[in-house]
Amino acid sequence: METLQKPDLFNRLTKEQFNEVVKSGFSKTLPSKSILFQQGDPADTCFLVNSGCLKLAMVNEEGNEVIVRYVDAGELTAAITLIKDRDYPVTAESVGETEVTGWDKQAFMGLMRDFPDIAINILGIVLERLEEVQHRYQELCTEQVERRIARTLLRLMQRGGKKTPEGIEIDIPVTRQNIADYAGTTLFTVSRTLSAWKKRGWVKSRREHITITDPHALVMFTDKG
């Protein structure tokens, strides 16, 4: 692992302190599509994504998957570990090859004691995340599918989009099913919707890859249905 970018989480630490913090954890490299932790397992480790991307998803009894969010490089996940005796509420799966640093509960609690700013930082991060989920909850309650799909594409785009001559391409492989799991619909509806938007020149797609050719149109669509 080369020298890491210092992520937001540790923004108030010096370079030396940050290196110390990283050393107190352990590093792990995941091949694509491997499980980092599983919903229902006792939560004992939290992770910082160094590179790559994790997909956080919940599965219900019937086996329906719901994508909670994607976790990018520089972001922390499984902060739930810091609460007493909980299970992971979600499953984390690497999207591409992904490198993470992990700390067990003890180690991370120690860090927070040594660097009290970390606790405040995490609080801020978790609060933002809460707000985002609440917002998506509201969208799911009140908006129709196509709008939700549009929002999903825009979110994925903002998360990580590569500029290409054609438009902005979402930089992780996503299937129609993934988008459906994210937007709360079915892969069929997603497919139909994308086909319609392709005709209008808003998007282009190859297998598992989507390029948004007219982001502005999509934004307008989310605003005014």
Added chain:
Amino acid sequence: METLQKPDLFNRLTKEQFNEVVKSGFSKTLPSKSILFQQGDPADTCFLVNSGCLKLAMVNEEGNEVIVRYVDAGELTAAITLIKDRDYPVTAESVGETEVTGWDKQAFMGLMRDFPDIAINILGIVLERLEEVQHRYQELCTEQVERRIARTLLRLMQRGGKKTPEGIEIDIPVTRQNIADYAGTTLFTVSRTLSAWKKRGWVKSRREHITITDPHALVMFTDKG
């Protein structure tokens, strides 16, 4: 205001410290159905509910209301205040007469510096809340209305239920519309569903009041559809 119960948030403080903390904030009594803070206003104060209950709701551009959660006595809300420069993402309205203690950002940040345990406590609280919203998000994605309505009734019941000879009565006034806003459906569907359940002997209701006469049946229903 009489001597308050010391809420979970401050569980690690001594009685004296707690009194000091309360004194550093300001107290406010809200009549029923009054707005404490409004979605979109700059978030500058966070509140502890001393008695009564707050309804947190978001409204979208079309005016549809979505209930995010109910905040009971002993619970903190608007922790978002602690992040730099945000607006309240929700509106808080008192359900019955409600007493709150408020701290502005400065004051609360000071508290967290003086009593570092508070930051950790809040982190735990926010993490639990995040988990709960994620769970409801998943339910909304994957489950049909009736099941969601059942879950809503059970949540409201657990939140605050009075035992009566008939069963357990939800201790705050809730309209069909409220339940709909909570479960992500319409008041008509809620009404129809409750009528059906009344026939089966699962619930009883008067205007704005619901008694769950057979909680077990409802739980079974949420488990097995």
Added chain:
DNA sequence: CGCTCTATTGATAAACCTCAAATACAGTGG
């Protein structure tokens, strides 16, 4: 080339919302 996984498209059906109309209920002022 054949195998597997993903995507498209159409037909059909179910779930749920929308709207309208009637009824019940609580509070208010005469």
Added chain:
DNA sequence: CCACTGTATTTGAGGTTTATCAATAGAGCG
């Protein structure tokens, strides 16, 4: 006590959205 008013609730009919299912086509890989 009663009529009056403004909500809350119930119920029905009808329509829309979206899911379900089935069948087919396309893409990547050994």
